[in-house]
Amino acid sequence: MGQRRGRQKGSIGIKSKEAILVIAAEEFAEHGFHQTKVSNIVKRAGLTQPSFYLYFPSKEAIFQELIHTFRNNLINLTKESRLEPNLDKSILSSKISRGLSAIFQFFDEHRHLTRIGFFIADESKEIKQLMVMHITENLLAEQQDNYFRQDLDMQTVAECIIGAIERLTITKLFTDEKSPQQLVNEIVDIYLYGLQNTKSNSSSFGDEGD
Template sequence: MDTKEKLLNSAKKLFSKKGYYETRVSDIVADAGLSQGAFYLYFKSKEDIFIELVKSMSNKVVKLLKDYASMEMDPEEVIKNSTFDFFRVMYEERPIAYIFLFQLVGTNEKFRKLYMDKNKKVRELLHIIVEKGVKSGVFSYKNTENIVNILMGYVRIVYLEYLLKDNIPLEDILSLVSEGIDVILKGVKG
């Protein structure tokens, strides 16, 4: 494991355990068994290393959505499977995501911009997936933007309320999401 990776692993562990505000650079380097100088070769500040962790988490989500957006399969299955994979990734990353969304996005312009940029990219990729369903006739409702908004809104609520705040087991979340996506894509009428 290289020095940067050691620092990132220690930072992730300590942020997850102590929170953002209680974790110091000196804690990170001590946990990694490195010097402060080693830290500053790779990162300017605690904020900088946390941004790196958030970018890593966000890049996993964007990559999986890019992969799904390029697939030629049933759009309904793509939406479901990509949402399941999103929740699997975020379940593993929930301590960092919790700190990011509940402690930092509202108080720091850099974090807010990072959130908005990644959210925009996710929206663009989901738009591509939904548009395939609209063009192929799989979805009879034709307003792609509304479908994207409804899907993103539903996923955001489940993500914030169940995964981050209530710490519900992943399998229960995936079951809830499967049912919710079916309702969104098939309607509430029997």
């Protein structure tokens, strides 16, 4: 019986698709959408060009799948970072650190995907706006739980946090100057205790991961 034509089934097909996605992410991140060629992707994956079209109808389709994957993961991590009510104030900084650390760790482990979804794609602006929206919702709930000052505009705070994440990812994380945990420790320290030299000993949460 001849081999059945059409989409490959089972683990071989899954591995082929995963290989295409990984290599496509590298190509898009390094060369941009327009300069990336399907022929280069399949050559690096050790596949034929017709094999690519078994899984993706076009270059645009695989680019959109990568963006979709990035957006879903990032928004889920953002939602999960909300602080639960009635936390002991002594563990507040470590709880905030944990949620932010998950985002930076995701960026660090998926650098090509992050370059695409957070910086290269036209949809990156929408993704950041979604993050601002969810962080604002988190902060408003946390403000209501009396974790933070009542006089702050939490949307402004959320915009500042996204700005810090965006900039530090490029200047510190992707240059390997600082680890995800080092960045998290500094951001949480600044946002919780400010720049004045009046910080109490309760802020010394940053030993983990250094």
